[in-house]
Amino acid sequence: MSEQDYLQRIIPTPATPRAPLAPGLWPGATASSAKEVARLLRENHVKFHCFFNDEGFHNHLAHHLLAAYALGCTESLLKPAYDLHAEYQRPKKESSELITDQNWTKYLGRHG
Numbered sequence: 585m586s587e588q589d590y591l592q593r594i595i596p597t598p599a600t601p602r603a604p605l606a607p608g609l610w611p612g613a614t615a616s617s618a619k620e621v622a623r624l625l626r627e628n629h630v631k632f633h634c635f636f637n638d639e640g641f642h643n644h645l646a647h648h649l650l651a652a653y654a655l656g657c658t659e660s661l662l663k664p665a666y667d668l669h670a671e672y673q674r675p676k677k678e679s680s681e682l683i684t685d686q687n688w689t690k691y692l693g694r695h696g
Contacts, residue, residue: 591626591629591630592622592626594629595622595625595626595629596622597618597619597621597622598618598621598622598650598653599618607654609653609654609656610654610655610656611656612655612656612657612658613653613654613655613656613657614658614659616659617653617657617658617659617662618653619659620659620662620663621649621650621652621653621662624649624662624663624666625646625649625650627666628643628645628646628649628666628670628673630676631670631673631675631676632645632670632673632674632675632676633673633674633675633676633677635674636672636673636674637674643669643673644669645666645669645670645673648665648668648669649662649665649666652665679691
């Protein structure tokens with residue numbers, strides 16, 4: 585499986601919620617803004633660490649993007665929302681070994 589296929593599998597393009605009690609999207613959320621928010625979420629996943637500092641404060645970029653999208657943010661405004669948080673994120677570190685179903689607990693809770 586290619587990296588792009590993997591990213592599309594773990595971060596799919598958002599769809600309209602089907603559950604009757606789930607809140608709907610606000611006017612402004614479109615198919616093109618859904619594709620853009622998914623693209624930016626994938627970029628965040630590839631480029632940035634899950635913590636943005638050494639105290640363990642986590643990356644809020646995904647939260648901001650999804651909230652902006654759900655509130656009807658247009659495709660053209662999602663990139664500036666991304667850029668607002670991207671400027672202070674730490675780059676993602678490469679793992680010392682491939683993390684698998686067999687060894688993931690070895691890394692659980694490690695910040696470094």
